[in-house]
Amino acid sequence: MIDNKEQEETQAHAAEEVTQEEVQGSESGEEQEEKVAEPELSEEEKKDSKIADLEDRYLRLFSEYENFRKRTSKEKADLITGSKADTFKVLLPVLDDFDRALKSIGEASDVNSLKEGVDLIYDKMVKSLGAQGLKEMDIQEKEFNAEEHEAITNIPAPSEDLKGKILDVVEKGYILNEKIIRFPKVVVGA
Numbered sequence: 001m002i003d004n005k006e007q008e009e010t011q012a013h014a015a016e017e018v019t020q021e022e023v024q025g026s027e028s029g030e031e032q033e034e035k036v037a038e039p040e041l042s043e044e045e046k047k048d049s050k051i052a053d054l055e056d057r058y059l060r061l062f063s064e065y066e067n068f069r070k071r072t073s074k075e076k077a078d079l080i081t082g083s084k085a086d087t088f089k090v091l092l093p094v095l096d097d098f099d100r101a102l103k104s105i106g107e108a109s110d111v112n113s114l115k116e117g118v119d120l121i122y123d124k125m126v127k128s129l130g131a132q133g134l135k136e137m138d139i140q141e142k143e144f145n146a147e148e149h150e151a152i153t154n155i156p157a158p159s160e161d162l163k164g165k166i167l168d169v170v171e172k173g174y175i176l177n178e179k180i181i182r183f184p185k186v187v188v189g190a
Contacts, residue, residue: 090132094125137173137184139166149173150183157189165189 041049101117108114126136137148144151144166152170157163166186173184 087132090128091125094121094128097121097124133177134181135175137175137180139173139184139186140169141165141167144186144188148180148183150185151188152185154188154190162189 098121101114101121104117105114139149141162142165144164149166155167157165157167165188167189168187169184170187171185172182173180174182
């Protein structure tokens, strides 16, 4: 056992000497590397080196920009898809109501109850879309504005005070979050 301890101590001592030699060798190697890098480069070599460095920077920057552009494009597409899904989720309950109404039409004998059911579905749809920020434009008998209204035709005004005002709405206009998404088609008094 003593021999084993002596062998282990001898091996440990030898390992320390090797480690010290490696440290000294690596320090002298660093000095040698620095000495190798020290020789002066010619002006042309410096320019070529700088050009190569700038080209490398340019390629890296261009790659980063392309990755950013692709990432933002994907995020934008995901955002649009998500907003479409949210809109459809709001409309699905209304679609379910229409399905139930269509099934009950064949069995119904009272027209007033059918009318009442359709009115309820319409109200539900208006409320659902209103919760998403959609509003109907209220423009009846208001002053015609070419930036907000689309005139279909002009007709003689029944009274002098209705000239230049909207007499009839052919197609309703809608505002989504304070932005007009569909301009109303109107008849204007002349």
